[in-house]
Amino acid sequence: MSDWLRGAVIYQIYPRSFRDSDGDGIGDLRGAIEKLDHIAALGCDAIWLSPFFTSPMKDYGYDVADYCGVDPLFGTLADADALIARAHELGLKVIIDQVWSHSSDQHAWFSESRASRDNPRADWYVWADAKPDGSPPNNWQAMFGGCAWTWDARRRQYYLHNFLPEQPDLNVRHPAVQDALLDVARFWLERGVDGFRLDVVNFFVQDAALRDNPAITTLKRAPARPHQFQRHLYDRTQPETLQFIARLRKLLDEYGAISVGEIEDEEPLKVQRDYTDGPERLHTAYSFFLLRQRALTAAVTQEALSQWQGARGWPSWSLSNHDVIRFPTRLADNDPQRTKLMLMLLLALRGAAFLYQGDELGLPHADVPFERLRDPEAIAFWPSGIGRDGARTPMPWLKDAPMAGFTKAADAWLPLDPRHVALAADAQEADSDSMLHFTRRAIAARKQSAVLRGGDVALREDGPLLILERTHGDERVLCMFNLSPDRARTALPKPAKSTLLQLGETAIEAAQVSLGGHSGLIVAI
Structure with missing residues (x-):
């Protein structure tokens, strides 16, 4: 494992909401470059950049139409190169998202795959025949609601999508698909990135026989989402995924780069450990175990840490990201003192620590009215959803500037929460007792102690x-x-x-x- 990862503090940038440089109300790569000094001043070791690739934005970048292209909303390939170079000048490693469990339905690979059953990419996605009665191949349910299978009239087959119908699942079992994904990895490694965050890495491969998932028999009431009725034995976390990870790890080791896996599973801590257990697996992995807790108690912390006793792998931990309720609201009732305590506890854990943009300001989860929601998951499950848009609102930089310095536009793609304006970075810079200054002190204490790092x-x-x-x-x-x-x-x-x-x-x-x-x-x- 690369030594820098042990005990590292990694800062997640969600580009759409970090800083807008061109006044269109959407954050971009040049805006991110402008604010890299802020991240370096925190004392962070690396940035994780959420997707900036060519995309129709049905899932805001997690539906990729070209893995080697930069979406014009975010800039150009030259801007990506400039961001990598500037981060390295500041001593920051660069980790970029790779969304390989699925692509956009606008990707050229899918366009060719759906055209017929006998073209060169016919088997690059997960296709299956209908049952004799025309119903889907099995009972799998999509994470964003509804059946995980959509009928395609051209092939007269169903294709699998664990998320939106516009996000067809790649057939990562196929050697040619693996080769293509490794070529994508090589493209970005050659441009100087230091590693990849692998979106839902345990979703890469499904059961070859496409067996039905069993029902959960202990439910006391109907859950909010159809996929929560099932035990996910066959639509994720298959052993063949680790065979592909071994191929990826070999390539990463050639470049001295690292891998961070995102785990979504019924046994998240166990799968985290399995997926990092040895030199042919991921360098580190995180799950939603802490991200979905409503209280960070001693019992919760003990459960998180005990899974790693005697493990060969290295864990990662985070309290916020672009998919969950921000931790000051979820864990600290928006109390400034308790928010600092939760951050302090995160940075005392053994493992790499991830901060999400705004954590260092103690931003509460934003209120986004229904008419301003953009996230398809939030809309589908309103009002019982997790409200991902509330974690994705604009970053406040300047207290007294229009739109808190995020954009020169009159409005942004998501609304700015008025509570965030008072917590803007420049206001906290002037207050030595602020969350911003405490975050710097906490990261410095961690970096200065070999005990806390490793x-x-x-x-x-x-x-x-x-x-x-x-x-x-x-x-x-x-x-x-x-x-x-x-x-x-x-x-x-x-x-x-x-x-x-x-x-x-x-x-x-x-x-x-x-x-x-x-x-x-x-x-x-």
């Missing part, structure tokens, strides 16, 4: 205190978090040598520590 971890509870003991050789660091609103105390096994990071009201007297409500303390002992 040491082992053990968790224990002492009343309301969650205590992580990080060890690396003879070095020991205690990370103490008071998850309650009341003052709590604990004993140190020996006197503290130094304080690495402090939040809220804390005091050390001899071998005793006192922490005020929702306070935290990280000390070397």
Whole structure:
């Protein structure tokens, strides 16, 4: 594994909403280049750039029509090259999204595949005959609602789509498809990217026999989405996926690049570990285990960490991204102190840490009225959906500028939440007690400590205190978090040598520590 990944802090840019340089209300690559200094000043090690490839934008870039092209909304290939170069000048690695489980139905590969059953790319997508009664091949349900199969009159067959009908699933079993995807990887590696984030990596291959998924028999009431009625035994997480990952890993190792897998599964922590277990698998992986929690308790943290005891692989953790409710709202009730505590806990975990744009400002999940929703999932499941648009609203840069400095346009593709304006980056820059400054201090503490970057971890509870003991050789660091609103105390096994990071009201007297409500303390002992 590349040494830089161990303990790295990686910043996710969602380009549509980061910074608009040309005044069309949509963020772009040149806008991202303008703000790379902000990310470098945080102390981050790398950026993860969500898709900027040619796309009809049915799923806002996660429906790719050309894996080697830049969509004009975001700029040009030269802009992508300039972003990579500027990031490297600032000491930032560049990870880009690769969406290989499916493409857009506007991709040239799919246009050829659907034309007939005997053309050179006929088997590049997952096609299947109808049942004798004309119904779909099996009972699989799409993540975004409805049947996962759509009839195509040209081939007189169904094609699989785990998401929108406009996102047909690639047949990653096919050696020629694997070769084509590796060629895409090589294209970007030659342009200087340092790795890939692999979208829903465990969806790459499905059961060869297309068997029905079994029903979940323990449901007490109907879930919000049809796919939640099933156990997903056959439409994802198949062993053949790891064979392709081994081919990809070999290519990445030639370039010294890394892979980050996104895992969506019923057993997310187990699959994270499986997919990173050894030198022929992913360098690291993250799942939605923490991203969907409504409280970051000691029990939740213990469950997350215990899966990795004795593992060969390396985990990644994040509290927010473009798909979930922002963590200040989900985990901290938008309370500034608790928001800082959650970030502090994230950066104390063993593994790589991902920050989503705006986490460093403590942005709450935005309110987006129904008439302004753009996300097809949010619209399909309104009002019970996760509201992905609320995590994708414009980044606020300047408190007193129109549209908070995101764009010169009168409006943006999604509305700016008024609560975000007061939390703009320039306003927080002027406040030494802000979330922005605390994020910098927390990242600096992590970077300066080999124990926090790569040491082992053990968790224990002492009343309301969650205590992580990080060890690396003879070095020991205690990370103490008071998850309650009341003052709590604990004993140190020996006197503290130094304080690495402090939040809220804390005091050390001899071998005793006192922490005020929702306070935290990280000390070397």
